[in-house]
Amino acid sequence: MSHFTDISIEIRDIEALRKACADLGLSVLEQATARGYGENLIRGEYVIRLQGPYDIAVNRADDGRWTLAADLWRGHVEREVGRNFGRLKQAYGVQRTLKEARRLGLKAHRSVLQDGTVRLALCRA
Numbered sequence: 001m002s003h004f005t006d007i008s009i010e011i012r013d014i015e016a017l018r019k020a021c022a023d024l025g026l027s028v029l030e031q032a033t034a035r036g037y038g039e040n041l042i043r044g045e046y047v048i049r050l051q052g053p054y055d056i057a058v059n060r061a062d063d064g065r066w067t068l069a070a071d072l073w074r075g076h077v078e079r080e081v082g083r084n085f086g087r088l089k090q091a092y093g094v095q096r097t098l099k100e101a102r103r104l105g106l107k108a109h110r111s112v113l114q115d116g117t118v119r120l121a122l123c124r125a
Contacts, residue, residue: 007085014058035053
């Protein structure tokens with residue numbers, strides 16, 4: 001019986017996801033196996049290797065987006081990437097914004113507030 005759940009998050013830029021993971025201190029492996037409860041495993045084109053006992057599999061969907069699948073049992077994944085993947089979503093959004101800012105020739109200043117919220121200030125270079 002599989003415990004893996006598909007996560008509702010839209011990923012279109014795998015390099016931004018890699019950088020987001022790096023920001024969170026997580027590594028991304030290519031063509032790897034994600035760990036789940038017991039001996040449940042799932043293959044991923046990419047796997048976000050977590051420090052705890054479970055990982056996140058990343059696979060391309062038919063529509064070109066990247067989907068995430070993880071075993072959410074006992075909150076192991078949540079502790080590392082946030083409730084509803086909030087910390088991962090935020091880090092990904094920051095990386096996508098920084099990439100677009102560079103493309104537009106904007107300078108970006110990033111600051112992290114006490115509650116963990118990231119504030120970005122963009123201006124013309």
